[in-house]
Amino acid sequence: MGTALQLNSYGLANSLKASHNLKHSAATSTNNIHKSLKHSRSVSFSRVKIRAVGTVPDSKSDAKQEPPEEPPSVKFVFVHSVLLPDGTPDVHFRTTCGGQKLRDTMLDSNIDLYGPYGRPLLNCAGGGTCGSCMVEVVMGKELLSPRTEKEKKILKKKPKNWRLACQTTVGSPDSTGLVVIQQLPEWKAHEWKYEKILPPEISQ
Numbered sequence: 001m002g003t004a005l006q007l008n009s010y011g012l013a014n015s016l017k018a019s020h021n022l023k024h025s026a027a028t029s030t031n032n033i034h035k036s037l038k039h040s041r042s043v044s045f046s047r048v049k050i051r052a053v054g055t056v057p058d059s060k061s062d063a064k065q066e067p068p069e070e071p072p073s074v075k076f077v078f079v080h081s082v083l084l085p086d087g088t089p090d091v092h093f094r095t096t097c098g099g100q101k102l103r104d105t106m107l108d109s110n111i112d113l114y115g116p117y118g119r120p121l122l123n124c125a126g127g128g129t130c131g132s133c134m135v136e137v138v139m140g141k142e143l144l145s146p147r148t149e150k151e152k153k154i155l156k157k158k159p160k161n162w163r164l165a166c167q168t169t170v171g172s173p174d175s176t177g178l179v180v181i182q183q184l185p186e187w188k189a190h191e192w193k194y195e196k197i198l199p200p201e202i203s204q
Helices: 102-108 149-154
Strands: 073-079 091-096 134-138 162-164 177-182
Touching: 073 162, 149 162
Parallel strands: 073 177
Antiparallel strands: 073 091, 134 162, 134 177
């Protein structure tokens, strides 16, 4: 922090006043001459006043400000049910704050959730009664809320990793992690293979 001093001087002058009073009187007489000389001089000085009227930060300060920390967030990978023309998966990446319904996250991110049931009156708009928002959780199920009673009823004959997006909450506002979601699992043109990879110290 540097300090800038602003000079605010008033009466900054040396006033020098000199006055000379010379009185000369002469009286002439026969043998006597009287002369008188009076001389006076006065000098006065004014003080210089310096006052700091403000401070400014030093622009060349060596102090480095640390960048602000990024807020907690959950990363999503959404895989569409239809492959691209070259046979590779159609993958979309999104990042959002935790604590939200999976349905809201997908709709807000323009991710296809309903497929052929996306038109009005073809789904229950998040009521958990139609089952049209089914998704397959490929990775990150530990971040999801438990199945609700509505899910248990509608998904009774479906794989355990299938969920209703309208009933599923992803983590909390301070959650971080990765969630991989298969969209429209009933219509997908590919299958997922799951491998359990053990840590090196266990596999040896």
